[in-house]
Amino acid sequence: MKTVLTLILILFLNSNLLANDNISRFGFLSYSNINLNFKDARDSLSSWIEDLGLSNNIKVSVEFYNTLDELFFAYKNGKLDMIVISFSDFYKNKTFLNNISKDYWSATFNEEKYTQFYLVSLKEKNINSFKDIQNATLSLEKYDTVSKLWFDKNSLTTNNKDSEKILKKIYFETKESTPLLNVFFKKSDLAIVTKDSWNSMVQLNPSIEKKIKIIERSEKIFLPFIGFFSKDTQEEKIDIFFKITSKIEDTIRVEELLSLLKFKSFFRLEDKYIDDMEIYFKEYYNLKEKYD
Amino acid sequence: MFKLINEKLFGKVFVLIFLAIFIVLSIFTYQASILQKESILNSLQSESKTMADAITFLNKEEMIINNQIVVLEFLNEFLNVNNQIETMILSRKNGNNIILKKNYWDTVENKFEIYDKSQIDVSSYEIVISPYVEKEVFKYTYPIYFSGVLWGWLHIDLSLDEYESKISQMYQQFIYLTILMLFSSLILSYLIAKMVSKPIISLNSVSSEIAKGNLSIRANITTKDEIGILAKTFNNMLENLEFSQKELKNSHNKLELRVQERTKELENVNSQLEEKSKLLKELNDGLEEKVKKEILKQQKQEQLLIQQSKLAAMGEMIGNIAHQWRQPLNALGLVLQNIYYSYKMDDLDDEFMDKSIKKANLLTNSMSKTIDDFRNFFKPNKEEVIFELTDSVKNSITLIESTFLHNNIAIKYVVEEDIKVKGFPNEFSQVILNILTNAKDAIIEKNILNGEVTINTSKDNSYAYVKIVDNAGGIPKNIIEKIFNPYFTTKEEGKGTGIGLYMSKTIIETNMNGKLEVENIQNGALFTIKIPLKEILNDK
Numbered sequence: 099m100k101t102v103l104t105l106i107l108i109l110f111l112n113s114n115l116l117a118n119d120n121i122s123r124f125g126f127l128s129y130s131n132i133n134l135n136f137k138d139a140r141d142s143l144s145s146w147i148e149d150l151g152l153s154n155n156i157k158v159s160v161e162f163y164n165t166l167d168e169l170f171f172a173y174k175n176g177k178l179d180m181i182v183i184s185f186s187d188f189y190k191n192k193t194f195l196n197n198i199s200k201d202y203w204s205a206t207f208n209e210e211k212y213t214q215f216y217l218v219s220l221k222e223k224n225i226n227s228f229k230d231i232q233n234a235t236l237s238l239e240k241y242d243t244v245s246k247l248w249f250d251k252n253s254l255t256t257n258n259k260d261s262e263k264i265l266k267k268i269y270f271e272t273k274e275s276t277p278l279l280n281v282f283f284k285k286s287d288l289a290i291v292t293k294d295s296w297n298s299m300v301q302l303n304p305s306i307e308k309k310i311k312i313i314e315r316s317e318k319i320f321l322p323f324i325g326f327f328s329k330d331t332q333e334e335k336i337d338i339f340f341k342i343t344s345k346i347e348d349t350i351r352v353e354e355l356l357s358l359l360k361f362k363s364f365f366r367l368e369d370k371y372i373d374d375m376e377i378y379f380k381e382y383y384n385l386k387e388k389y390d
Numbered sequence: 391m392f393k394l395i396n397e398k399l400f401g402k403v404f405v406l407i408f409l410a411i412f413i414v415l416s417i418f419t420y421q422a423s424i425l426q427k428e429s430i431l432n433s434l435q436s437e438s439k440t441m442a443d444a445i446t447f448l449n450k451e452e453m454i455i456n457n458q459i460v461v462l463e464f465l466n467e468f469l470n471v472n473n474q475i476e477t478m479i480l481s482r483k484n485g486n487n488i489i490l491k492k493n494y495w496d497t498v499e500n501k502f503e504i505y506d507k508s509q510i511d512v513s514s515y516e517i518v519i520s521p522y523v524e525k526e527v528f529k530y531t532y533p534i535y536f537s538g539v540l541w542g543w544l545h546i547d548l549s550l551d552e553y554e555s556k557i558s559q560m561y562q563q564f565i566y567l568t569i570l571m572l573f574s575s576l577i578l579s580y581l582i583a584k585m586v587s588k589p590i591i592s593l594n595s596v597s598s599e600i601a602k603g604n605l606s607i608r609a610n611i612t613t614k615d616e617i618g619i620l621a622k623t624f625n626n627m628l629e630n631l632e633f634s635q636k637e638l639k640n641s642h643n644k645l646e647l648r649v650q651e652r653t654k655e656l657e658n659v660n661s662q663l664e665e666k667s668k669l670l671k672e673l674n675d676g677l678e679e680k681v682k683k684e685i686l687k688q689q690k691q692e693q694l695l696i697q698q699s700k701l702a703a704m705g706e707m708i709g710n711i712a713h714q715w716r717q718p719l720n721a722l723g724l725v726l727q728n729i730y731y732s733y734k735m736d737d738l739d740d741e742f743m744d745k746s747i748k749k750a751n752l753l754t755n756s757m758s759k760t761i762d763d764f765r766n767f768f769k770p771n772k773e774e775v776i777f778e779l780t781d782s783v784k785n786s787i788t789l790i791e792s793t794f795l796h797n798n799i800a801i802k803y804v805v806e807e808d809i810k811v812k813g814f815p816n817e818f819s820q821v822i823l824n825i826l827t828n829a830k831d832a833i834i835e836k837n838i839l840n841g842e843v844t845i846n847t848s849k850d851n852s853y854a855y856v857k858i859v860d861n862a863g864g865i866p867k868n869i870i871e872k873i874f875n876p877y878f879t880t881k882e883e884g885k886g887t888g889i890g891l892y893m894s895k896t897i898i899e900t901n902m903n904g905k906l907e908v909e910n911i912q913n914g915a916l917f918t919i920k921i922p923l924k925e926i927l928n929d930k
Binding site (some may be wrong): 273275276279280282283285301302303305 | 458460463
């Protein structure tokens, strides 16, 4: 999954400031094991968001939290107006979050709203399906819990076993491109990559396609992350947020932010967008419960 | 301005200065462009080296353990964030090569030769056409050392867009600068050329006006340099010239008046000349007759002169004879007186008479001889003969000696014997006699108490010399040049004819090829007679 899933992005508006001074404040919260690249760019990210707010007459404050518990605590206590988390974390805390949240949104990495995962292997390896993953080594992006969930579900379905019990070793890589390169340079037998990542890597080096084959393709139902506002957040502030994100292509600072996070665009999430994911997650947890 | 440019001198100076400035600026621009290019290349090299240092430093461990994945990802990201990089090749010694460019990477065994060539022990750079991006790039090759061991090379091909942009910008600046300097040069050249040539052109203009005759014009140049001084001098010269011209005009006018006057005078003269010519013609018509008359008149005068000369000579001769005779006549008188007293005393005897007669005869013979001597002396020689110069001089002295003694004038002579000359001895003696007579007359006239005349004869290899010196005080300077002229005399009327020295000079110089000269010495006059020796004459 995208590096953004290693982050907890919280944008919160300071209602007091807004009410009194007609300005708002945005903030970010992250895990301690946040992606290095993002960590390097954290100051820039804060600066960009603050500048972006100022250009819309909003004062934005950016804050970072080290753990999910701290994040939820702050959100639950009304200190945060909005958080962004992975769909896995959302699904696990779905009941709690739905009770205090509204106005869900997400971002795309391409023209399509959903993300698709590929399971790839060297052509010279005799691995053609999930049936052949026994004792294989796998590389995937660290913290991409959704792709891991997809692999596990297929392993459970095909082999009736959790992947960690079948695979010889799993390499968690911090960079999105590393899993595929691990296969290319024969460090790993298998790799899970997003369709976007595969396409961009093949574009960079067409010989990848000659050496590596796609064994399985996931359903196109996955979202990279999910963001939502606290029910206590004023509608005016939410409107400002969606107003800004709706014209991101015209805003230089937002473009820079999206380039850093590799987003294509923001969009409001309606129920239908997450229904399939919810069903998929429900099936997975059922299978896991069944075989564990 | 264009009027000035048309002026030849201004044009030349302008073009010269403009070209000089333009050439200097061109050279400066050319040098500056080279330095600027080098500077930009050095900047690119420095940038490339910094990149290579950073890549090597950050991937040192991964390179050592040959973790190509991490290195590749790093290089890819590095390349993506550095738009300037066109291509990167990480070439491991004795290993494969990772080639990266925008939106492309690959691992290959071999790469293009231009990259292999630059894989040496030290870093290098050059501008080449990259076979990977097919355009010119700044290719920098960086050898990677770990613990002093060569690990491989990192080739970084930088885009030349910035370089070309800078170069383009530089050229643009140079163009602006060139245009600016061109205009500045034009203005500067114009000002300098104007400053240098304007005074000269002004002078030239003034000269042209002067050439047309306008002398009232002046050069209006007030500078203190050489041109200013020249203009000042020029103006002074013009003032002088104008003044001179005015003077000349006045002179011309005066001259015209003079010419008119002179013309009138000439006309008068002409008319007079015409009259004279008429008279001359009339004279010419009767000239022959007149000449004959004049010749006759001259002959008569000469006859008269000769007559006078003869009479004078005769007078001289008689005087000299009288002086010569004075002693024998006294002696004869004494003889006669002795005879008378002897007769009265009756002592007159035969013996006494014989003795007295002998004595008287002796005296009369002596007197007769004197006459003969004078007669011979004045008898002109008809033919040239060789004669002893000293004898001739002595003869002359003998003739005049008594006269000198009578006047208490001493004659000294120092003679050299055996001087033979050819000529007319009597005429020569007459010359000596003339000079001695003149000396005597001068001494008597000036009342010189111890009158003295010295005669010296001598000779050299060619000539005989007779020098006669007196102590009469010399000949006055104003007449010394005239004494040999005919009819010139300082003597009282009747005492001198004025032809003695004239005749003497004629005898010596015309008849005897000699020379008669006079000069004043300390106390008197020195007459020098110079006659060729007979040997010389014979040789001739």
